[in-house]
Amino acid sequence: MPLSLFEGALGGIGLFLLGMRIMSDGIRTVADDRIRRVFAVVTANRIYAVLFGMALSLSLNSASAAVIFSIGLANGGVLTVFQAMSVLAGILLGATLTLHLPVIPYGFVAAPLVFTGVLLKFFAHRRRFVNAGSLLLGAGLLFLGLTLLEGSFRPFESHPFYGVFNGVFFRNPLLAMLFGSMVSCFVQSALSSAVIVSSLVSSYHINTTIAGVMMLGGIPGVTAIGGLASIGGTSVSRRIALAFIVISLISVLPLVALAPNLLEMINDWGVVDLYSGAHLPGGAEFNQLAWMHTVASLLAALLMTALSGYVSRLAVTLDSHNGNGVVPQPCAGYLDMRILNTPTLAIEQAHKEIVRMMSIASFMYADAREIFFNYDARRAETIRQHEQVLDSLNHEITAFLAALARSTTNPEIRYDIPSMIQTVTDLEHIGDKCEEILDCIVARKEANIFFSEEAMNDIRRIATEAGASLGYVVELVTQGNKPDAEQLRNLKNGVRDTFDDLKRLHFERISAGVCPPRAAMLFNELSAAFTRIAELSWNITAVQGRKSE
Numbered sequence: 001m002p003l004s005l006f007e008g009a010l011g012g013i014g015l016f017l018l019g020m021r022i023m024s025d026g027i028r029t030v031a032d033d034r035i036r037r038v039f040a041v042v043t044a045n046r047i048y049a050v051l052f053g054m055a056l057s058l059s060l061n062s063a064s065a066a067v068i069f070s071i072g073l074a075n076g077g078v079l080t081v082f083q084a085m086s087v088l089a090g091i092l093l094g095a096t097l098t099l100h101l102p103v104i105p106y107g108f109v110a111a112p113l114v115f116t117g118v119l120l121k122f123f124a125h126r127r128r129f130v131n132a133g134s135l136l137l138g139a140g141l142l143f144l145g146l147t148l149l150e151g152s153f154r155p156f157e158s159h160p161f162y163g164v165f166n167g168v169f170f171r172n173p174l175l176a177m178l179f180g181s182m183v184s185c186f187v188q189s190a191l192s193s194a195v196i197v198s199s200l201v202s203s204y205h206i207n208t209t210i211a212g213v214m215m216l217g218g219i220p221g222v223t224a225i226g227g228l229a230s231i232g233g234t235s236v237s238r239r240i241a242l243a244f245i246v247i248s249l250i251s252v253l254p255l256v257a258l259a260p261n262l263l264e265m266i267n268d269w270g271v272v273d274l275y276s277g278a279h280l281p282g283g284a285e286f287n288q289l290a291w292m293h294t295v296a297s298l299l300a301a302l303l304m305t306a307l308s309g310y311v312s313r314l315a316v317t318l319d320s321h322n323g324n325g326v327v328p329q330p331c332a333g334y335l336d337m338r339i340l341n342t343p344t345l346a347i348e349q350a351h352k353e354i355v356r357m358m359s360i361a362s363f364m365y366a367d368a369r370e371i372f373f374n375y376d377a378r379r380a381e382t383i384r385q386h387e388q389v390l391d392s393l394n395h396e397i398t399a400f401l402a403a404l405a406r407s408t409t410n411p412e413i414r415y416d417i418p419s420m421i422q423t424v425t426d427l428e429h430i431g432d433k434c435e436e437i438l439d440c441i442v443a444r445k446e447a448n449i450f451f452s453e454e455a456m457n458d459i460r461r462i463a464t465e466a467g468a469s470l471g472y473v474v475e476l477v478t479q480g481n482k483p484d485a486e487q488l489r490n491l492k493n494g495v496r497d498t499f500d501d502l503k504r505l506h507f508e509r510i511s512a513g514v515c516p517p518r519a520a521m522l523f524n525e526l527s528a529a530f531t532r533i534a535e536l537s538w539n540i541t542a543v544q545g546r547k548s549e
Contacts, residue, residue: 015145023138043083053090063095064225071229085308089301096297099290113140180217212292223248251300343408368434390431419543465495466534473537495534
């Protein structure tokens with residue numbers, strides 16, 4: 001491959017990944033309650049979600065871009081697993097419609113999106129506009145990367161990429177499907193993939209059966225982009241992407257074996273292509289390839305929609321048993337305003353979300369304590385993602401409990417609601433303190449500040465005492481037990497004595513001149529943050545004690 005083509009491909013992939021990351025972060029910051037309600041309405045059931053996916057794919061003229069956007073919505077907690085699976089099914093249907101209907105190329109909107117995003121991100125004064133600018137800038141860079149990537153694979157007839165693999169991929173159906181998946185990943189558009197395969201029919205004299213198999217491979221190629229988009233995201237988004245890939249393969253592999261018969265059926269049906277682009281090469285061949293893609297997309301979409309409920313339940317089950325601190329879906333999975341008419345069920349579902357929130361806070365604290373002694377950039381990113389999850393859950397659970405308080409007259413439930421709201425708020429504050437600890441660790445690392453062995457041991461002591469308090473609360477809330485007064489008193493005394501001892505030893509080091517001012521400030525901030533986490537844990541314990549009375 002010539003160097004210019006290689007550079008174009010690398011540049012397109014780089015812009016694509018950068019835009020994907022910026023857009024995903026923008027979705028998290030922009031998605032407020034109103035936006036979540038809008039998406040909840042347009043994806044209220046399977047049919048609406050499929051229609052939304054079709055509209056998204058058609059408007060972007062790129063199934064890959066639509067998949068990335070949907071995975072970003074799942075990362076941001078805007079879409080649940082159930083909704084995302086149906087939306088992805090609609091995206092496959094929208095992608096195949098671009099083969100039959102004239103649409104606007106996504107490259108036309110790339111430059112305006114980048115320009116508007118830059119203006120809002122760097123010149124707007126309101127935070128909402130700045131966040132919207134990040135979203136638009138990420139989308140524009142993503143489309144620009146797709147345009148550059150697709151452009152690097154033109155001209156279709158003489159591109160060296162296809163000549164290199166001529167003797168390998170064009171003689172075996174499974175390898176031809178793999179080649180079609182590669183092309184789909186590179187050009188990002190079903191229409192462009194069909195044009196390329198049609199050109200190969202003319203240029204390399206491959207038969208229509210192999211060409212049809214290549215078009216079938218375009219479906220797994222689109223799903224592979226979803227897997228790429230889920231890297232670095234939440235565990236739920238990765239499971240959505242994995243289910244997307246598996247279901248597409250289950251749909252396509254039988255059709256690969258039946259490709260000759262399927263082509264004969266398409267010819268017997270005498271279907272007419274609706275696309276008005278007479279300039280496309282090999283009109284009859286293009287029509288056959290388009291309908292091959294359509295059949296595969298319909299089958300994959302049906303399976304995706306039918307299995308969306310099962311995949312959703314499986315993702316929730318895995319989240320509740322993984323035990324490894326991976327980032328869960330940043331939205332409430334148990335809350336539904338329709339159950340407010342059953343207050344007992346509603347309060348139980350809210351309790352499940354609080355237990356989930358408690359587990360996230362515990363994992364977040366464990367990561368923060370661990371990276372203080374052994375820094376890991378991936379753990380640091382996980383902490384920040386956990387904080388976004390806690391913020392989202394705090395808002396959703398509080399709003400749900402407030403609505404429950406307005407709708408119920410049950411005195412016991414109305415008595416429990418304030419204590420549950422207080423617990424949710426304290427858990428969110430624990431997340432804030434963990435993020436403060438991370439900020440101190442990052443600042444210490446960037447400034448090349450080193451603590452003495454005595455100072456490190458002091459931090460280890462206070463972190464252990466705070467962790468014991470948080471662990472006790474996690475066990476208490478999870479099992480619903482009444483707190484033991486003697487055990488709680490010992491935990492409090494342990495933290496307070498350790499903190500007082502830390503202050504005394506720290507003052508001695510400062511007086512001896514062995515502790516620089518910047519290091520002294522970071523030490524104070526870290527010890528105070530760990531102590532505050534213990535105090536917030538005690539607050540939750542006190543609330544749990546009042547509920548048990």
